[in-house]
Amino acid sequence: MSLNSRRRGAELEDAILDAAWDTLIEHGYHGFTFEAIAARAGTSRPVLYRRWPQRADLLMAVLHKFWGSQPIEVPDTGDLRADAIGFLRNADKGRTGLMTVISAQLMEYFRETGTNFEELRDRLRRPGPLGFEVIVARAVARGDLPDEPRSRRVVNLPFDLLRNEMLMTMRPVSEQAITEIIDDVWLPLLLR
Structure with missing residues (x-):
């Protein structure tokens, strides 16, 4: 991915949350790891850690998006x-x-x-x-x-x-x- 096509802001966050949701559904909380989610989203673990310092923080963000917001x-x-x-x-x-x-x-x-x-x-x-x-x-x-x-x-x-x-x-x-x-x-x- 070139620097010009690099995802940022809401676009990157949506990609991460989508990847995290898919990971949760397919692998459960046990497989809901920063490594798996970062790989699926095409980003790095530090990008995730900057937004969500703990795995539970990322889980809450995912559940808010896909479950609580409806x-x-x-x-x-x-x-x-x-x-x-x-x-x-x-x-x-x-x-x-x-x-x-x-x-x-x-x-x-x-x-x-x-x-x-x-x-x-x-x-x-x-x-x-x-x-x-x-x-x-x-x-x-x-x-x-x-x-x-x-x-x-x-x-x-x-x-x-x-x-x-x-x-x-x-x-x-x-x-x-x-x-x-x-x-x-x-x-x-x-x-x-």
């Missing part, structure tokens, strides 16, 4: 049930394989750092209310639900059940499962 659209249909089902559909769309792979590929990271999936999620998620918290707040504002305290666990239960279904089946979640999560579990809890 918010799930929260529908606003004016109907609590329709919003909830729509949100689960949006959450499931294209994420089942990603969630399964990431969960498996990061087990060594969790062991090494003494952290867990919940702590990682909290580091990656954007500030503010979660999807179902928004859906419930809108329903309360419309008068569809009484304005009373609700456990955060109950409010966010559908997403937890969806994630469990994804990890257990490693397939997209069926429409039947999504409907059962909302109609048979969540709405009865909210409306009791």
Whole structure:
């Protein structure tokens, strides 16, 4: 590569993060090394170290780009049930394989750092209310639900059940499962 065609700035960072993502997916955290990523990105280890002094720093940058930066659209249909089902559909769309792979590929990271999936999620998620918290707040504002305290666990239960279904089946979640999560579990809890 000539000096004139040398990548810099955002172009170089994107190439590094793309290479790091591919390395993580193919080789897991064990193979997620500065050497492997630099070779795949066509750069040197010092270039990586200048931007991300620790491997965990680079991992967080990669996960922010490929996982945390893709918010799930929260529908606003004016109907609590329709919003909830729509949100689960949006959450499931294209994420089942990603969630399964990431969960498996990061087990060594969790062991090494003494952290867990919940702590990682909290580091990656954007500030503010979660999807179902928004859906419930809108329903309360419309008068569809009484304005009373609700456990955060109950409010966010559908997403937890969806994630469990994804990890257990490693397939997209069926429409039947999504409907059962909302109609048979969540709405009865909210409306009791």
